[in-house]
Amino acid sequence: MATKVVVGILLCLLAFKSLVSGVQAPERHRFREEAQQCRLERIQARLPSRWIESEGGITQVWNEANEEFQCAGVAAFRNIIRPNSLSLPKYHSAPMLVYIEQGEGFLGLDFPGCTETYEAQSGPFSRSSRRIRGDKEEDKHQKVRKVCRGDMIVIPAGTVQWCHNDGGQDLVVVAFMDLNNDDNQLDLRVRSSYLASGVPREARRRAKADDLVNIFSGFNPEFLAEAYNIPLDLVKKMQEERGDGLIVKCDEEMSFMTPEEEEEELSESPFSRREEDSNGLEETICTARVQHNMNTQKEADVYSREAGRVNILNQLKLPILRFMGMSAEKGHLFANAEYNLHWSMTDHRLAYVIDGEAEIEIADDYGNQVFKERVSRGNMFVIPQFYPSFARAGQQGFEWITFKTSNQPMKSPVVGYTSLFRALPLQLLEQAFQITTAEAQQLKQTRNQHTFLFPPSTSTREVLLEKE
Numbered sequence: 174m175a176t177k178v179v180v181g182i183l184l185c186l187l188a189f190k191s192l193v194s195g196v197q198a199p200e201r202h203r204f205r206e207e208a209q210q211c212r213l214e215r216i217q218a219r220l221p222s223r224w225i226e227s228e229g230g231i232t233q234v235w236n237e238a239n240e241e242f243q244c245a246g247v248a249a250f251r252n253i254i255r256p257n258s259l260s261l262p263k264y265h266s267a268p269m270l271v272y273i274e275q276g277e278g279f280l281g282l283d284f285p286g287c288t289e290t291y292e293a294q295s296g297p298f299s300r301s302s303r304r305i306r307g308d309k310e311e312d313k314h315q316k317v318r319k320v321c322r323g324d325m326i327v328i329p330a331g332t333v334q335w336c337h338n339d340g341g342q343d344l345v346v347v348a349f350m351d352l353n354n355d356d357n358q359l360d361l362r363v364r365s366s367y368l369a370s371g372v373p374r375e376a377r378r379r380a381k382a383d384d385l386v387n388i389f390s391g392f393n394p395e396f397l398a399e400a401y402n403i404p405l406d407l408v409k410k411m412q413e414e415r416g417d418g419l420i421v422k423c424d425e426e427m428s429f430m431t432p433e434e435e436e437e438e439l440s441e442s443p444f445s446r447r448e449e450d451s452n453g454l455e456e457t458i459c460t461a462r463v464q465h466n467m468n469t470q471k472e473a474d475v476y477s478r479e480a481g482r483v484n485i486l487n488q489l490k491l492p493i494l495r496f497m498g499m500s501a502e503k504g505h506l507f508a509n510a511e512y513n514l515h516w517s518m519t520d521h522r523l524a525y526v527i528d529g530e531a532e533i534e535i536a537d538d539y540g541n542q543v544f545k546e547r548v549s550r551g552n553m554f555v556i557p558q559f560y561p562s563f564a565r566a567g568q569q570g571f572e573w574i575t576f577k578t579s580n581q582p583m584k585s586p587v588v589g590y591t592s593l594f595r596a597l598p599l600q601l602l603e604q605a606f607q608i609t610t611a612e613a614q615q616l617k618q619t620r621n622q623h624t625f626l627f628p629p630s631t632s633t634r635e636v637l638l639e640k641e
Contacts, residue, residue, distance in 0.1 A: 211244035211557050216535055216544040218552040221251065227418025229258025230343070237352065237363055241555040245521035245578065246353025248363045249553060252336070252420065254278065254344040259427070260336040260420050266364040267350045267357040268497050269328040272467075272574050274527060276344035277321040279429050281314075283333040287459035289313035291430050317429040323468025325486055325501055327493050329458070330356040333368065337427055349523055349576035351499055370414060370421065387414050461493045467503040467574075479628035480510040481570075488580040500582050502575040506531065506566035509629040514563040515586040520579035522556040527574060530567035535560050561587065589620045589627075 221233035230253045237248035248267075254260055254276075262281075271280075292313045320326065320336075328334055338344035352361045366388045389397065389412045397408045465486055473482035483504045488495040500520075506512060506529075526548050535544035538559050547567070548554065556562050556575075564571065586592055594602065595617050602613040620627065 213241055213244060213537060213543055213557065214541075216241050216554060216556075218533075218544075218546050218548045218554045220551060220553075225419060227420040229417070229422040230254040230260070230338075230420035232419050234363065235553055237361065241557070243361060244557055245523065245555045246351065246361055247521065247523045247555070247576070247578065248350040248352050248361075249523060249525070249576075250348050250350075250363070252344075252346045252348070254336060254338040254346065254420055255422070256338055256341055256343070257423050257426065258338050258420055259423055260346075261370050262333050262335040262368040263365050263419075264331050264333045264368075265328075265350060265366075266330060266359050267352045268330045268354050268499060269351075270349045270499055270501055270576050271326040271328060272347045272349075272501070272525075273320050273322055273324040273326075274345040274347050275322055276338060276342050277319070277340045278336055278338040278344045279427075280318045280320045280326060281333075281335045281337075281429075282318070282326075282328060282463065283315050284329075284458050285331065287315060289315055290459070291316060312430070314430075318464055320464070321466075323466045323503075325465050325467050325503075327463040327491060327497060327499070329493075329497065330354070337423070337429075339427065347525055347574070349501075349525075351497075351578050353578070354498055356497075367419065369411070370417065370419065387412060390414060458493075462491060463493055465491050467501070475625050477510075477623070477626040477628065479507065480623075480626035481506040481566075483625065487582065494580045498578065498580050500577045500580055502577065502582075504571075504573055504575070506564070506571040506626070507628075508566060508568050508570050510566050510570075511627040511629075512564040513586050513589050513623070513625045513627060514561060515584045515625070516559050516561045517556065517577070518559070518583045518585055520577040520582050521558050522578075523576045524554055524556060525574050525576070526550050526552045526572075528572040529570045531571035531573075532565045532567070533562065534564075535562045584625075586625065589623045589625065591624055592617075592620070595621070 217239075219235055219239065222236040223232075223234040225232040225234070232250060232252055234250040235242065235248065237243070242248060251274075252260055262283075292311075318326070336344070336346060350363060351357075352363070367386065368388065370387060389408075392412075394405055394408045394412065397403075397411070398405045401408070467484045467486060469484070470476075470482060472484060474485040475483040481504065483502060485500075485502050486494070487500040494500055504512065528550055530547055530549045532547050533544060533554070534542065535556055537543050537557075543560070544554065544562075546554075587594070597617075599610065599613050599617065602608065602616055603610060606613070606616075608616070
């Protein structure tokens with residue numbers, strides 16, 4: 174009798190728990206489900222929808238409210254930073270992957286809770302460096318990274334970032350944001366919080382840039398003066414939203430301490446730091462590697478002498494991506510080469526065209542063609558999860574970067590050596606497609622010498638030879 178009572182109580186508890194879960198779960202996930210309704214009748218190749226002119230460059234923003242961007246939960250922007258100009262310090266609510274499309278410069282990332290690990294000494298024992306001006310005061314700061322074309326940089330959510338162009342040409346930086354990442358608990362909007370300047374209120378209305386604000390402007394000046402223990406005039410300068418915008422022209426040549434210029438012993442090691450200055454994070458995020466160059470041919474993960482190459486960046490190459498849920502791929506197809514028909518099993522993809530042209534076809538998971546366009550430099554388009562896609566390069570080749578919403582992405586190819594057809598029994602193919610044994614064998618063995626990159630077909634080669 175007692176056993177029956179206990180069992181009855183347990184069943185009641187389980188039923189109550191299921192009822193509560195059934196009521197709460199839909200409400201808890203309602204926003205993400207509504208925001209990610211991927212009912213796309215048509216995907217478009219898009220150019221930036223907003224251009225924000227600044228004294229030192231241009232900020233171009235893709236509209237994250239477009240339905241395919243909402244489906245994937247992603248956003249993107251591009252900064253064009255002119256020589257000796259500075260993209261002002263800011264942070265974002267979502268993690269980012271940043272690709273250096275052109276030029277070179279310095280990138281600063283200030284990780285919360287991490288101490289200054291680079292120190293410029295002044296006095297008789299300091300060593301000379303052409304990166305440190307002698308008339309400057311003693312300075313300490315976190316690591317400043319030299320970046321150049323092909324570099325991919327990982328920026329966690331909330332990390333303060335800035336970028337300076339010290340080269341002779343424009344520095345072009347393309348950024349991808351994963352708005353649907355677990356690190357972002359807000360909505361699927363780009364939220365950029367600037368620690369200096371920002372777009373003035375009137376200019377924000379004209380540029381529809383309500384998200385590009387100076388965070389200090391929302392505080393009482395007297396409160397900030399007391400909190401920082403600084404004069405009120407200095408606080409007003411911190412709060413000022415100047416007309417020079419988000420990228421400013423520097424009054425003088427900027428100088429930063431980097432290991433390339435300064436002796437290694439001047440870079441303070443976490444192990445030599447005084448114990449009272451240590452916060453226990455020095456061997457984790459504070460020293461994590463966040464930079465990887467994707468332009469190196471010798472590190473290509475997929476390579477074909479006739480078709481091109483693909484460089485993959487995932488959590489195995491850059492361990493910090495394990496905690497970010499993101500990855501990337503950079504590809505280069507030769508003229509008229511093809512990228513195998515496939516779909517992604519783990520992630521949405523945001524593709525950006527760096528150079529050249531290609532004809533892209535995408536179908537949805539219902540078999541409807543949702544994209545068939547010739548894309549060119551500067552175009553950006555979304556490929557949702559499980560949507561099959563195919564690419565054929567133009568006469569000048571095709572170079573692109575793909576940002577992905579998974580730290581360990583996986584593809585399923587439909588053609589080639591690892592094709593799903595090769596794994597199916599021959600007789601099954603005969604019955605499924607109502608074809609002969611010879612046709613089924615042809616379907617299994619086609620392109621069996623290739624994986625993802627296909628050289629131009631024989632017919633294409635003949636057309637090219639005729640044109641020559």
